[in-house]
Amino acid sequence: MTEDRRGTFRRNAFTFGSLLLACGEVACLVWDATETGAQIEVETDQPVPDRFPVRLTEGSDPRPAAVAWRRSRRIGIAFEG
Numbered sequence: 001m002t003e004d005r006r007g008t009f010r011r012n013a014f015t016f017g018s019l020l021l022a023c024g025e026v027a028c029l030v031w032d033a034t035e036t037g038a039q040i041e042v043e044t045d046q047p048v049p050d051r052f053p054v055r056l057t058e059g060s061d062p063r064p065a066a067v068a069w070r071r072s073r074r075i076g077i078a079f080e081g
Helices: none
Strands: 011-021 024-033 037-042 049-053 061-072 072-080
Touching: 011 037, 037 061
Parallel strands: none
Antiparallel strands: 011 024, 011 049, 024 037, 037 072, 049 061, 061 072
């Protein structure tokens, strides 16, 4: 079993969100989220910068985020601010 290194409870979200990048909005799947971060998966091979605003659900306010880890199209993010 993999060690859980998260400091807070992570709820399954499985919602559609979006990254707000210079090239426009890029859709993503939000696998799960906490108050401090989330695990997302981008649908395309679009390069994702180290920092970007993200909407976790359609119509939600964007939150500033930083990449914590990357595994192919899955990305762990930490919310900033």
